[in-house]
Structures are given as C-alpha cells and as structure tokens.
Amino acid sequence: MNAAPLPPLEEIDPALSEEINSYLEEWKDKEGNLIMMLHEIQDRHGFVPREASLLLAEATGVPMARIYEVLTFYNYFKLVPPGKHNVMVCNGTACYLKGAGRLLAELESRLGISDGDTTDDRLIHLETVRCIGCCGMAPAMVVDHKTLGKLNPTDMAGLIEGIRKREESGNDQ
C-alpha cells in the first residue's frame, strides 16, 4: 500500500513511451504478444516498471488488471528493480535436505529482508531457486553467476562481506 504516486500519462518519460511503441510495432499482429512485450521490457530494464505497464495498457487496450495478472502469475517477471548482486539459494530436494533453509534464514536475518526481496540500498537481491543441478555440492548457492557448494550458515557473513567489499573497491576505481 505504499507505492509511489503514478505520474499522469503525459508526464511519463517520452523515451519509455517510444520504447513501448517499438515493441508494439514489432508484436502487434502476433499471438501471445502481451507476454513477449513484457519480456522485452524486463530484458531492457531488469524488471517491469509500473509506468511501462500503464503505457502498455493504454496502447493495447489490455487493462492493467490483466497485465498484472500475467506479471504476478509468472515467477519470472519482476516488479521492482533487481539488486545489483544476485544471491540465489538452491532449494532443490538435495539442498533442502542438506540445510538450504538454514542458509536462507541466516541470510534473511543478516540482510534484514525476506526471500524474493532486495536490500533498501538495492545492492543485494535474495531469492530461492529450484534445483540448479549441483546436488553433489549441496547445499549450494549461486552468487553473481558463480556457484558455491557445501556451505554452512557460518559462511554467510563472509559471503555478504565479500560482496560489500567488492562493491566498495569497485567504487574506488
């Protein structure tokens, strides 16, 4: 209930409007075009901004209610900007049995966010995923495309610290 006021249509960035129109141009006569255009938007922005949905609704005549039904049905679509660093905890059967839940709990408590959320500074996004195919390394995680295995809850503090350190040194350059 704390979403920001939506700007009136005419105040939305014209570049975004142009972008939506280009998707519409490409997809308007094709079946299943709503989902494909939402993919395009997410590919470009990393998530589907509310303004983009509003413009899409306006341009296609598909109500916002229906667009959000699609967006929230599929796990794939994101409604908020992703974190800069992605922390995925595998919760497939093997990892689940080997204590993925404890890893997640530790991360949630240290980051102060829940599964699926991003830290307020947008630095770290935390999510659980189904089997990543590394059952031999259970419990496993993927941090910024790098797979880590045989983890313990006690490893989590260092892992977060590592991300923050890399970020700081990156900023110093």
Add this chain to the structure above:
Amino acid sequence: MMPKTIEATINGMPVRVPAGTSILKAAREVNVRIPTLCKHEDLLPTAACGLCIVKVGGSPRMPRACATALEEGMEILTHDPELTEVRRATLELILSNHPNGCLTCGRNLNCELQTLAGDFGIRQDCMPRYVREQEPDASTGSIILEFTKCIKCGRCVQVCQEMQDVWALSFLERGINTRMAPAGDIGLADSPCIRCGQCSAHCPTGAIIEDDETVTVWEALRDPEKFCTVQIAPSVRVALGEAFGYPPGTDLTGKIYAAMRRLGFKAVFDTNFAADLTIMEEAAEFVARFAHGKGELPLITSCCPSWVDYMEKRFSDFIPNFSSAKSPQQMLGVLAKTYFAKKQGIDPAKIYQVSIMPCTAKKFELERTEEMYASGHKDVDVALTTRELARLIKQSGIDFRNLPPASADSILGTYSGAGLIFGSTGGVMEAALRTAYHKVTGRNLEKEAIDIEPVRGLKGIKSAAVDVDGTEVRVAVAHGLGNVERLLLEVRRARDAGEPPPYHFIEVMACPGGCIGGGGQPYGVSDELRSQRIQGLFDGDRGMELRFSHENPEIRTLYDDFLGEPLGEKAHRLLHVRYKARPTYQK
C-alpha cells in the same frame, strides 16, 4: 430456429432442457439443489470450488455440474453417500484456509460458506489451518476487502472485470498465494474502483463487505446537541423487508418511517421527494438542450455516483453531455440544511443528516467534491446501506413486523410515482420523460401513456423512440456498466462523423437492474429478485394519484418559497455540480 431440447434423467427423474443447459441448472428444474460456492446466476461458471460434482452414468469420474452441459440420455446422480463425503472433504479443505472468525464477521448468519458448513454438520477442524496473513483494505471508505476470508471463487473478479467492465480487481499471483486485489501494491481507492459494491453483493463469504457505520449513527442519535434527520432512497423500501421475512418487492415505506421515528430521528424525509426535484432540474436541462439547442445532446443522467466516477475516469469526453443535476441524496441533504433549517428555525450546524441507500458508492458520494458541502456544512453526514439499516433496526429492539406505519415529515417528504420508480433501471428516464413531455407540450401524458414500457425490464440496453407532440425523442437506457461502452461508442462514432446523435437522452445506472440491485442491498441477488423489487416500485407508482414530479405540491412550494426557477441561480448553486477528468489509477 427452436433450440434443440435435451432429454435426460437426474436422480431417476426425467428432465427436458434446451441444449447447452448445465447440469447444475437442469437439476433446479426438478427441484434438486446442488451446492456451489463459485457459480452465480449472473456469471459464467469457473469450476473453482469443486462442490457441485455429480456422477454421470456408471462413470467413476465426478464432473462439475456448473461447467458440464447436460447431454442426451445422461443419467445424472447428484446426491449419494460418496458424493456427500467428497463434498464434505472439499468443504473441510476450503475451511482449512479460512479464518475461524464467524462471530465477528460481517457475513455472520448470512454467509454461503458458513451455511454449507452448517448443513454438512462440520463440527471440528479436520485439517491444520493455514491462512495467509494480510491486512484488510479499507481505503475506499465504502467497501472493505478482507483478504484472509477469500475462498478464491473468482466471483468478484468476474463481476468487476466482465459484468461491470471496471477492472479494479484482478486475480494476482497463484496457488496458495492467489489474491483478489488491484493491480500492484495499491489500495482499492487508488485503483479504477467505482465503489459500486457489486463485488460485495456477489461474494459468498465475508471477504468483501460494506464499511458498517451503524455505530456512527447510534452515536449521533444519542448526542443531545444534534438534530438527527434521515432520508430513505426509493429502492430501499422494496428490499429491506427481505431481512424481516417479507417477500421481495414488498413496499414497506410506512413501516420504515415508523422505525426511523422509534430510532430517534427528529425528522423523516424521503429521497423520493428529491428524486422529483432532480427530475425538475434534469427535465429542464433536457428541454433546454433538446428544444432550444442549449448544450450537447444526448443528455446523460448523473444520479448514480458509480457511473459518474466511471465516466470521469473512462469517458471524460462525455462531460459536456452529463446532466449537472446532483443526485437525489445530495439534493435532499442540501435542502435539509438550508430550506428545512430555515423554515423550522433550526441551526443547520446542528442538523445531522443520515441517508439510507441501496448503495455502497453513496458513502463515497458524500465527500466526492466540494459541491457536496453546498449548504456550508457536509450536506449528508453519513450514508447507510439497506443491509446496515436492517442491522440498526434489529439492534434497536423494534418489532418491525408488528410496527404500525407512520408518515414522513412534510416539506421534504411528499413524492410522486415518478420519484418512486427512480430506483429501477429505466425509472429515471421514464420520470424525466413524463415531466419533459409536460414542459414541451404544456399538458400531461394521457393516463394510458404514462407507463413508458420500452424503457422498463432487465434487458442490458433498452432504446425507444418517444413521440412528443409529433417530434421524436430517441432515448436509451443502460444498466450494468458492462453495457455502457457499446452505447457510448455509438454516440462517439456519430459525433466524430458529424452525424446527428443516435439518442437524445441516455440513462445509466451502474448496477444491473438499477438501484434495486445495488451493492448495498440484502444478499442473494438474481434476476428473479431484481424483477420482484422492480415490480414493487412500479406497482406503487401505478397505485398513486400523483404520478408526475412537476405536480408534487411540496416541490411547487419549494420553488415558490425558496429556489425560484429550475436551473435558476439558487438552484444552480445548491443543486448542480461540475465534472472533471480523473486518472483511472492514482498510483
């Protein structure tokens, strides 16, 4: 071509129905009721709840009767120990995701889920309960979404999207996390919601209820500083009785007045009086536009606050077509605190005005624009729905059935049959035409022509050409907002093409059937019920001597003593509004 007829048996009884009839509906033909929590007569089947399962022939499958058409020669079994057992298990599953809070629920004693749980004799929780926590959404001040009580039947979403074409509610997420809510994390008040409350009228549980304000009214009634007054809308009188065991459509005007006096209201007014006044203003507007070319045609009615909100959000290019006349509720409110106060010598600041409405959106209308404060005070202080009034009467210990009738207070209480039929689809049009005819021709419609039949009935869009002294007046009536777009697109197309308008006068009411089917009326709405309530209004009209708004003696006195002329300066200041385009989403 005659539709093909299907012959089959249900529980051994032969049944003949048109091809395509569902098993659920066919069963009713032989007086068999199959339980369901998702299928509603107004809506398409969704096969969501799983309670209406039946057996077909010897098949071990159990198809859902709501979504399965009866076929030639089928042998349907609707009830046996096994089906009852499966239904009980399904109910137990639904209950395991539903809070156990019946005693403090807005639908206590009037809940479809509670009733079925009672009928099936469920006496204990058979499964661990899981209810996803979520705060209710009370942002509209009209209806409250109690997400935890939702059983995901989908009725409200279908009502909001298909029947009303509002698209405020949507089916978000999936599985155990599914919820009916506006798109994105916003409150209903920031969504396209128009507060019509049809979602609440169709919800089988307490997941969508009106914002109950009976306590506010009790507090006002016990305040010695307040002079409490009340007005009763046309359609309330033919529906309230359902809460007291009367057949739908029974006109209980006199008893309601009496109950109001017992409750402690110092003056009892009738919204029907203000409906007559609305007609005076609206008919004057129509004649000015139609006969004298002053303003856009078609003229479109504006007494329905949900429709006004919808128009401002979705069809704002029709603002010049809208009647600027306020709704009867607001007209009565402003007169109670000006005209009545002056005549009776009462300080308007002390007058507390309660309205009894069939409608949840009327709560919202009270503060819709600054013009709702035209008396210098809030013109109407609180609006109660018919459902809340029933509760108020029950709380007060009034033996409603044995209460002798009373009358309303004069100067804002006398009404014509034209004012009474305002509560039905087509009623505002009919009332306006009766007075417009008089305004144009200088005489009244002949007795047998007073009933304007083509604008009556439950067809979604009705149109007619009415002869006014040799001139054709083309009118159209739409009810249920899902029917409006087609009509307006027709008008817009003609306008854009520079053609004459297809209609001169259009009436719109947001709810199917009009106010008698309003979102705040007693539960259990169906077309049969709507027809019975409408019949109550038209029977009342036909039984009245006074059938023209312009002949209402109190209306004449009001103009002579206070307002001056219809559309005059004072009438404009007190009785009219302006409109503006609004965004469908605030957030």
